[in-house]
Amino acid sequence: MHAHPPLDTQLHERIRQLAKVELHLHLEGSISPETLLDLAKKHQFTIPAKFATPDLVRSHYSRYKDFRDFVNIFILGVNCLKTPEDFYLVMKQLGARLASQNVLYAEVTWTPQFYLLRPCGLDSILRVLNQARREIETELGIRVRWIPDLIRNFPKPAPKVTQWLIQQMRRGDSGIVALGLGGPEYAHPASNFELIFQAARECGLPANPHAGENDGPISVRNTLHCLQPRRIGHGVRASEDPELMALLRTQRTHLEVCLSSNIQLGIYADFEQHPLRTLLDAGCELSLHTDDPVLFQTSLNQEYQYALEYCGMHWNELLQSINAALNASYLDESTKRILQKELSRNSMV
Numbered sequence: 111m112h113a114h115p116p117l118d119t120q121l122h123e124r125i126r127q128l129a130k131v132e133l134h135l136h137l138e139g140s141i142s143p144e145t146l147l148d149l150a151k152k153h154q155f156t157i158p159a160k161f162a163t164p165d166l167v168r169s170h171y172s173r174y175k176d177f178r179d180f181v182n183i184f185i186l187g188v189n190c191l192k193t194p195e196d197f198y199l200v201m202k203q204l205g206a207r208l209a210s211q212n213v214l215y216a217e218v219t220w221t222p223q224f225y226l227l228r229p230c231g232l233d234s235i236l237r238v239l240n241q242a243r244r245e246i247e248t249e250l251g252i253r254v255r256w257i258p259d260l261i262r263n264f265p266k267p268a269p270k271v272t273q274w275l276i277q278q279m280r281r282g283d284s285g286i287v288a289l290g291l292g293g294p295e296y297a298h299p300a301s302n303f304e305l306i307f308q309a310a311r312e313c314g315l316p317a318n319p320h321a322g323e324n325d326g327p328i329s330v331r332n333t334l335h336c337l338q339p340r341r342i343g344h345g346v347r348a349s350e351d352p353e354l355m356a357l358l359r360t361q362r363t364h365l366e367v368c369l370s371s372n373i374q375l376g377i378y379a380d381f382e383q384h385p386l387r388t389l390l391d392a393g394c395e396l397s398l399h400t401d402d403p404v405l406f407q408t409s410l411n412q413e414y415q416y417a418l419e420y421c422g423m424h425w426n427e428l429l430q431s432i433n434a435a436l437n438a439s440y441l442d443e444s445t446k447r448i449l450q451k452e453l454s455r456n457s458m459v
């Protein structure tokens with residue numbers, strides 16, 4: 111990445127005041143190094159010497175050799191989440207992080223299949239996550255919903271996890287609003303999951319897959335065709351195919367763009383190479399998100415500023431993108447209207 115001039119502090123303050131919507135955010139990528147090491151100690155989990163202190167952990171963040179190197183660090187967080195109390199703690203800390211960025215609404219992804227073998231069971235994990243979710247809403251005024259995801263290259267547990275999610279949804283107030291799909295795209299096409307997502311959709315659980323990140327337009331087309339999503343995580347490599355961008359525009363498929371994630375995982379060399387402007391010029395509907403804010407050392411405030419200062423996004427496009435994010439969210443229409451009013455104050459910032 112090129113060295114950039116310091117970010118404009120006045121613009122930073124203006125961005126900080128904006129009410130925001132976060133749609134692409136992984137719980138496991140939001141654990142602070144301090145909490146990670148506390149949890150490792152609590153569970154007597156051996157951490158490699160290169161991660162012995164929070165600063166050493168932090169120094170490894172944002173310097174990933176490749177996707178696999180990143181996944182290894184992501185898994186470190188997963189391994190530290192053992193008991194319901196751990197999930198509660200991490201979610202409450204994420205709530206505070208969202209509050210500090212003036213986020214009104216967040217859809218948080220977590221990956222149930224990592225926790226299938228935890229003695230506490232998935233039910234108790236969801237129970238404490240929902241306790242944290244309700245407290246975050248009461249204490250901080252931030253609404254949170256869940257997008258649990260499946261993993262492309264570990265498809266075996268997918269039917270069991272999906273069945274469990276549908277059961278939980280039927281109990282009501284589960285907070286579960288969509289079914290995600292993550293992991294490496296290449297050699298793991300969305301078509302492998304077509305039947306599972308069809309069954310989920312028929313039970314009221316829409317598809318919200320990652321695609322067009324580490325594979326190109328072919329993966330986006332395959333995902334659109336097989337999973338029929340309203341939204342795509344990333345989708346940025348659709349920019350390599352004008353016809354595909356036109357299709358996304360006419361179908362109004364919403365793209366969750368995560369700039370720092372794309373650059374730190376080597377999809378693009380730097381912000382100037384990022385196709386955000388190409389996607390906007392093609393009329394694609396999109397919004398900006400953080401993906402794994404701790405692992406990419408970023409925040410929504412910073413992502414907005416990178417987009418404005420380095421990627422050619424205009425202020426009005428940013429405001430429109432926040433409204434578009436709310437519209438593309440899985441909130442019910444009456445709650446959307448309440449939040450629309452709050453977002454309308456952004457035009458005065």
Ligand SMILES: [Zn+2]
Nearest residue numbers: 136320343401
């Ligand atoms: Zn993601």
